[in-house]
Amino acid sequence: xxxxxxxxxxxxxxxxxxxxxxxxxxxxxxxxxxxxxxxxxxxxxxxxxxxxxxxxxxxxxxxxxxxxxxxxxxxxxxxxxxxxxxxxxxxxxxxxxxxxxxxxxxxxxxxxxxxxxxxxxxxxxxxxxxxxxxxxxxxxxxxxxxxxxxxxxxxxxxxxxxxxxxxxxxxxxxxxxxxxxxxxxxxxxxxxxxxxxxxxxxxxxxxxxxxxxxxxxxxxxxxxxxxxxxxxxxxxxxxxxxxxxxxxxxxxxxxxxxxxxxxxxxxxxxxxxxxxxxxxxxxxxxxxxxxxxxxxxxxxx
Amino acid sequence: xxxxxxxxxxxxxxxxxxxxxxxxxxxxxxxxxxxxxxxxxxxxxxxxxxxxxxxxxxxxxxxxxxxxxxxxxxxxxxxxxxxxxxxxxxxxxxxxxxxxxxxxxxxxxxxxxxxxxxxxxxxxxxxxxxxxxxxxxxxxxxxxxxxxxxxxxxxxxxxxxxxxxxxxxxxxxxxxxxxxxxxxxxxxxxxxxxxxxxxxxxxxxxxxxxxxxxxxxxxxxxxxxxxxxxxxxxxxxxxxxxxxxxxxxxxxxxxxxxxxxxxxxxxxxxxxxxxxxxxxxxxxxxxxxxxxxxxxxxxxxxxxxxxxxxxxxxxxxxxxxxxxxxxxxxxxxxxxxxxxxxxxxxxxxxxxxxxxxxxxxxxxxxxxxxxxxxx
Numbered sequence: 147x148x149x150x151x152x153x154x155x156x157x158x159x160x161x162x163x164x165x166x167x168x169x170x171x172x173x174x175x176x177x178x179x180x181x182x183x184x185x186x187x188x189x190x191x192x193x194x195x196x197x198x199x200x201x202x203x204x205x206x207x208x209x210x211x212x213x214x215x216x217x218x219x220x221x222x223x224x225x226x227x228x229x230x231x232x233x234x235x236x237x238x239x240x241x242x243x244x245x246x247x248x249x250x251x252x253x254x255x256x257x258x259x260x261x262x263x264x265x266x267x268x269x270x271x272x273x274x275x276x277x278x279x280x281x282x283x284x285x286x287x288x289x290x291x292x293x294x295x296x297x298x299x300x301x302x303x304x305x306x307x308x309x310x311x312x313x314x315x316x317x318x319x320x321x322x323x324x325x326x327x328x329x330x331x332x333x334x335x336x337x338x339x340x341x342x343x344x345x346x347x348x349x350x351x352x353x354x355x356x357x358x359x360x361x362x363x364x365x366x367x368x369x370x371x372x373x374x375x376x377x378x379x380x381x382x383x384x385x386x387x388x389x390x391x392x393x394x395x396x397x398x399x400x401x402x403x404x405x406x407x408x409x410x411x412x413x414x415x416x417x418x419x420x421x422x423x424x425x426x427x428x429x430x431x432x433x434x435x436x437x438x439x440x441x442x443x444x445x446x447x
Numbered sequence: 448x449x450x451x452x453x454x455x456x457x458x459x460x461x462x463x464x465x466x467x468x469x470x471x472x473x474x475x476x477x478x479x480x481x482x483x484x485x486x487x488x489x490x491x492x493x494x495x496x497x498x499x500x501x502x503x504x505x506x507x508x509x510x511x512x513x514x515x516x517x518x519x520x521x522x523x524x525x526x527x528x529x530x531x532x533x534x535x536x537x538x539x540x541x542x543x544x545x546x547x548x549x550x551x552x553x554x555x556x557x558x559x560x561x562x563x564x565x566x567x568x569x570x571x572x573x574x575x576x577x578x579x580x581x582x583x584x585x586x587x588x589x590x591x592x593x594x595x596x597x598x599x600x601x602x603x604x605x606x607x608x609x610x611x612x613x614x615x616x617x618x619x620x621x622x623x624x625x626x627x628x629x630x631x632x633x634x635x636x637x638x639x640x641x642x643x644x645x646x647x648x649x650x651x652x653x654x655x656x657x658x659x660x661x662x663x664x665x666x667x668x669x670x671x672x673x674x675x676x677x678x679x680x681x682x683x684x685x686x687x688x689x690x691x692x693x694x695x696x697x698x699x700x701x702x703x704x705x706x707x708x709x710x711x712x713x714x715x716x717x718x719x720x721x722x723x724x725x726x727x728x729x730x731x732x733x734x735x736x737x738x739x740x741x742x743x744x745x746x747x748x749x750x751x752x753x754x755x756x757x758x759x760x761x762x763x764x765x766x767x768x769x770x771x772x773x774x775x776x777x778x779x780x781x782x783x784x785x786x787x788x789x790x791x792x793x794x795x796x797x798x799x800x801x802x803x804x805x806x807x808x809x810x811x812x813x814x815x816x817x818x819x820x821x822x
Contacts, residue, residue, distance in 0.1 A: 166720060173751075221642065244677060244718075247643045249614040252561045253588050271719075271750075283719075286751040287783050290804075302695020304747035311748055311804055328694050330558045357698055360558035387701035394638070397679060397701075398694030398716045401558070411702075429699070430807035 147348020148275035148322040149297065149339070150238060150264075151179075151214070155279060158206055159184040160231055161218035162194045166242075166283075170218075170272075171195055173286055179279040183210035185231075203234035215239040216272070216281040224268070225250040232263050241268035241333065242282050248400075251331045258333065265333030269400065270325040271303030276310075284325060294319015295350040296436060297343040299336045301328055301399065305355045308429050309382075313353060316436035317443055321349040328399030330360055337365035344375045350440055351378040353432065354423075356414055357402040358385025363414040367421035378439040379423040380432060385411040452613065452637035453496050455539050461620075464605035467631045471541030477521045483540045484514055490543045491517060494634075495524040497535040503572045507533060510543060544631055549622035552594065552603055554610040556617070557584065563610065565592040565603065570622030587611065599623065602630050614643040665733045672725045677718025680730060685710025687819070688734040688742040690727070690761070692717035696746040696808060703812040709819065712737045723752065724760060731764040741819040742777045744793075745811060748804045749783025757781055758789035758801075765796055774798050776818035780811040798822075 161167050162184025172195050175181050183206045184194050190201040200206040203215065215236050219227050224246050231239055232254070239258070246268045258265040266273065272282015277293035284306060285291045296313040300306040303325040310320050324339060326332050336354055343349045352375075356363055363383070369375045388395070388404045388411075396403040407413050419425045424435050437443065458468045472483055473496070484491060495507035502508045507524055511517035521538055524530050549570035557564045563586070568579035585592045594603035602623050610618040617638040624631050662682055669675045687709045691697045697716045704711055713734055717726045734742065744761055758781055769775060775798060781789045782804030790801040800818070802811050 169751075245642045247614045248556055248558075248616065248640050249587055249611070249643075252556065252563075255561050256586055256588070283750055287749060290748055300695070302693060302698075302747075304693030305695035305699070307748040307750065308804075308808065312807075330556070331561050335559075355695060357695070362559065365559075384695070384698040384702050387698065387705050390705065397681070397714045398697040400642070402694060402698060428703075428807060428809040430810055 147346050148278055149342040149346050149349070150324075151273055151275045151281065151322060152278045153178055153180065155214055156180050156182045156212040157281060158182065158203065158210075158212040158215045158236070159194075159197070159218070160203065160215050160227065160239075162186050162197065162199055163189050163192070164218050167218040168194055170281075170283055171197065174280050177280050177285070179281060182212050203231045207234045207236075213237045217241045217243065219243045221245045221247070225254060228254045228265075229257060232258050232261050235261065236263060238264035238266060239333075240266040240270065240273055240281055241327075242270055242272065243268045245269070246329065248330055251329060255331060255333050266324060267327040267333055269329045270327040271306070273322065273324045274320070275322045276320050282325075284323065290314075291323060292319040295321055295348060295440070297321050297346070297349040297352040298323035298354075299339055299352060300325050300355040301357050301401070302355055303328070309353050309355055309432065312429055312432035313436060315433035316440070318351070318436050318440055321346060328401050330401040330403075332362070332401070335362050335365060337362070337369050340366060340369055340375045340379075344377065349377065351380065351436060353436065354379060354381045356381065356383040357399060358383075358388050358404050358411040358414070359399070359401045359409055361408040361414070363417050364408065367417045367423070370421040370423060379418075380435050380439070381415070381418045381423045381425050382427070382429065382432070383411045383414045383418070383425070450639040450641050451498050452615070452639055454494065454635055455496070457609065457618070457635040457637050458632060460609055461602075461605050461632055461635060464608060466602055466605045467629055469541040469544050469631065469633065471539055473537050473539055474521070475537045477518060477525060480517050480521045480538075480540065481514065484517055487540070487542050489513065489517070492541045492543050493517065493520040493524060494539040494541065495530060495533065495535040496537045496539055497530075497533040499533045501572055501575070505529070507535070544624055544633060545626065547624040547626045549624050550596070550599060551579065551619070551621045552599060552606060552623055553579075553617060553619035553621070554607050555619075560584065563587050563592075565594070565607070566619075567594060567599075570624075574621055598625060598628065599630055602632060606635075609637065613637055613639060615639050661733055661736060665729060668729055669726065672729065673721035674718060675722060675726070677720065678726050678730070679714065679716040679718070680733070681714045682737070683711050683713055685712045686738060686740040687815070688712045688737055688739045689715050690731050690734055690742070690744040691715050691746055692719070692723075692727075693746045699808045700743060700812055703809045707812065707816040709741070709816055712739055724756065727757060728760050728764060731761060732768065735764060735768045739775055740822065741815050742775055743779075743812065743815050744777070745780030745808070747808065749781065752783065753785045754781035754783045754789035755785035755792065758792045762792050762796060765799075774822065776815060776822050778802065778811055778815040778818065780806060780808060782806075
């Protein structure tokens with residue numbers, strides 16, 4: 147089982163004629179993703195890997211109905227193109243785009259919420275439900291994402307690979323892994339996505355990677371305390387090194403910086419642990435934590 | 448990187464919106480201050496321009512009542528140790544405004560709730576400890592917030608306009624002083640979003656300035672590489688070189704170095720997509736020129752990129768620039784496609800160790816720490 151993405155999900159690729167989008171489309175389609183159309187302004191009538199391309203999301207929705215969009219957009223076009231994409235009313239839009247202005251990010255998130263459309267990302271490398279379907283760049287390396295019962299929510303696209311590998315070492319595998327995005331504002335928060343994993347019978351536990359920065363963890367802790375999420379949650383939160391640098395400085399992810407105490411990695415770990423999450427300090431501790439929580443034999447990492 | 452729009456540029460923009468500000472001018476050398484005294488008279492307020500808060504408290508804002516005081520204040524702020532430490536490049540000299548009631552007004556982003564937020568309170572030094580009095584959320588594309596004090600509504604509307612136009616993270620005035628029922632902005636600052644271009648000419652001030660000529664050269668060369676804007680690199684003064692990519696992997700590596708008591712010589716996140724291999728070569732060539740006790744290369748498990756392709760670049764740069772007899776401990780974690788061949792190539796370098804996907808990033812750093820200790 148999985149959340150959001152499976153073999154039946156009809157996907158539209160927005161910005162389908164770009165080089166990264168083309169490359170991902172080819173790999174993801176071969177993996178099993180049901181990609182039904184693409185959109186690229188001015189390219190109506192063309193095809194990418196036999197997938198028909200339309201000028202707008204509205205045209206695409208009328209001709210080749212889809213459930214979801216994976217968006218590869220130039221940053222300058224993000225606000226306008228996402229507004230148009232939301233108007234076509236897909237179930238969700240996963241934005242891969244890096245470098246989106248925070249103001250644009252906020253305005254689009256708000257518009258999507260008012261429109262009943264879920265946004266994931268931006269600044270993400272995608273989503274994968276192993277063995278079923280995948281979008282973006284995630285899971286291109288065979289054998290890292292093994293089908294299984296652990297949901298993954300990660301601030302970092304790259305770390306998603308290592309978390310999936312750790313889940314496999316635990317003998318558990320992955321139900322759905324989502325790189326939620328590394329920007330200061332994300333379309334969907336971990337708490338919102340945790341609610342979907344709570345309802346998924348194919349997910350027995352969730353593995354979460356967070357970083358110092360805007361407080362996305364208090365809402366997760368609240369969900370744990372309120373009993374809204376009762377499955378085991380294993381969390382790794384990085385970013386202590388930011389304590390050695392000026393407040394507000396960001397080095398890697400735009401969303402990783404420290405300000406008030408709730409933005410510190412140590413505060414986030416404490417909040418999660420107090421709410422019942424199993425907080426690990428290294429990726430090497432994850433397999434043992436998961437295998438113990440799920441009653442699996444596991445393997446040493 | 449913390450991007451700032453400094454006081455003079457923001458004040459000029461606010462003045463165009465009808466906001467009152469003191470008369471003043473920017474100087475870049477001590478030689479210029481006499482001319483400003485001739486123009487505006489004395490006393491003058493000497494304000495150091497740099498990426499630092501609460502300047503008054505640390506001696507970077509001074510009142511000069513005489514020409515000798517003016518010269519001494521300018522010399523201390525611009526050329527003294529305090530000025531150098533705080534990256535002061537220029538001074539703002541302004542007329543002195545008489546005492547009055549001081550207010551704080553700021554507009555910022557609430558990243559968790561995805562809203563703008565208007566912050567109001569008592570102004571002046573010490574706002575961090577004192578905190579704000581009122582917090583009003585607003586939608587960025589919705590109605591604008593209104594200050595509860597009618598005398599501050601023009602200023603508030605102006606800074607909200609700047610916040611939206613600059614697409615800034617924060618715009619604040621502190622203090623804005625009430626003089627005879629008129630609000631005068633004495634200090635103003637905007638924290639910019641590094642992803643947004645300035646809509647007009649303005650002095651954009653990066654808090655982490657390029658520290659060395661090597662950094663300058665690296666960014667100059669990077670400018671011609673496709674996707675170059677995704678590179679993040681800074682020299683940090685330690686002695687463990689990092690050739691890393693991915694925000695998460697970089698954070699894990701930096702944390703583990705800290706846990707092990709090691710200091711990074713640099714931060715590197717090569718970014719992804721087009722130009723990755725060219726940026727890898729560029730950063731590798733820059734890092735190996737730093738004075739190092741150890742070198743780490745790697746990231747999370749690779750996706751579509753071949754570990755062997757990366758190893759070839761690393762091997763070429765290290766062998767050429769460090770020599771084949773160097774004893775610098777090197778650990779590479781290149782886990783992914785072709786990692787077995789990558790291991791063979793990396794470990795043909797002296798004192799180099801390769802680990803694959805089965806070794807967590809933190810354990811790879813532990814191995815480097817042990818090798819550095821032994822060396």
